[in-house]
Amino acid sequence: AVRNSYDLNAMSVPPKYRAIGDFHEYYSGTRVAPYLTLFVGGNHEASNHLWELYYGGWVAPNIYYLGAANVVNFGPLRIAGLSGIWSGSDYRKPHSERLPYDFNELKSVYHQRELDVRKLLQVRTQVDVGISHDWPRKVEWQGDYEQLFRVKPFFESDAKTGRLGSPAARYVMERLKPAWWFAAHLHCKFSAVVDYDRDTDNRLGKNSPGSAGILPANEDMRGVDEIKSELKIGQPPEADVLPSPEHVRNDDEIDLDMDDDGPHTSIPVMVTPATNPVHQGDSTEMEGVPSDLRAQLPASFAQPTQAVAAAAPRMSHPEAISNHSTHFLALDKCLPSRKFLQILEVDTISKSSSMAKKLPYRLTYDKEWLAITRAFASINPLTSPIPPDGGESHYQTLIETEEAWVEKNLVEANKMVIPENFELTAPIYDPGVGLHPREHPREYTNPQTVAFCKLLEIENFFDYSEEDREQIRLNAPSADSNSSGGRRGGGGRGRGRGRGYRGRSGGPRGRDHR
8 A cells, every 4th residue: 555655664675675566556546446445454564554544444446445453344245354463562552653663663563453353352243254464373274284384384383383373363263253264464375164163172272283293184174065166175286375386486576475573472372382393493593694684584484482371362152153164265475477366256144234235235334343443432542551351241231332323323324335535645656756765754644534533423543733743753763764673762752642533522532541
């Protein structure tokens, strides 16, 4: 979602690999996406652009970002999304990053946060599709992992020690149990089937495949004839896991198969390390390698670290979520000769109204998700401390009250269609600026976020004063300094709360939990 050259200074990628791409043509209106496109954020984004749309919104006409976490509907299809990748060290922190990002914030800004996951874990009715950038942790063991490890050998040690993928995405997938789950991040095509009836002991807890060096039998992973698509584990290698052996490497492509933050920490997951972990690098091999280059290496190049045992979130199993299996599909990078596209027909398993099935299908808000958003609206996601989890029963009482509000004020008022209200915020691309401007991008209040908060009558924490933004910008070093790996001082750096939208009662619904 890079709009201009300045956005590149808010994207985590080494300067030598910078490219403006072609999204800016869609942002400026030079080109228009021919089909409605929904996406979640990953780890190589213009994070400043996506920050403006925390609750979701249009990044260009016909291209919709799902936000940090979201549930929306397209006709009868109910779609849940979780942006970002896993980092245990940042999971329980707020989204405290503010422009201009320093070296560390360039990475932490796209890490998944517990607050966003907590909201998704309150969903109590069936969804059809789940989308994440990071793979749900341990999904590799429910597909042809042997072929995966042949093509991506450095995945094996991380998988056996429970460090491959995102526990947060796994929690959400196991709560929502969608018919399909789509992901990316690891730069290969891979399919799997998660059977919730058969795999109750094989998820994030004990007896996980590889957790004690014991791998499941191959036949347990390949009985998936019930998949009504091309996806069949056990197909020829080039169909399920790519790049294929004949693939010619592109020397201009950065190798970012794993999170460039280094090894994944495992705060909220229970695993037992493999008896013979694979060591693919030691401290002597890493001597003399600058920290910024070391950060780009796959996680398995770092010293293996033992996972920390901790309890996963306590989740009930709502009766309205009754699906028994999820078809998982990850696709490769969008490059020549790579399997980055697949067309599927998805049958809905969620319940939808007769109106939702009428053509043409429209992108609409989700009633339950709007109620969850209002129930959590008093928590400022940008500042510390984030209140501890109040428990499912506590939130359910709030959500039921808010669902009645949504029904009366939005559903009955016919305000559930997501408006096509895209507006430019940042300047469009100017080729004369080049790819390495010294100036940081500026922070903007997105009118779509303003409109959404006004619709729900919640406080807009993302609307800062221009004085606040200018003060932070003037105190920041040039964009060049981000390559050094240093960190600015100054503590909170003037992180105030936004002006906010004041509801009809005259006072802001939200409050600042600093």
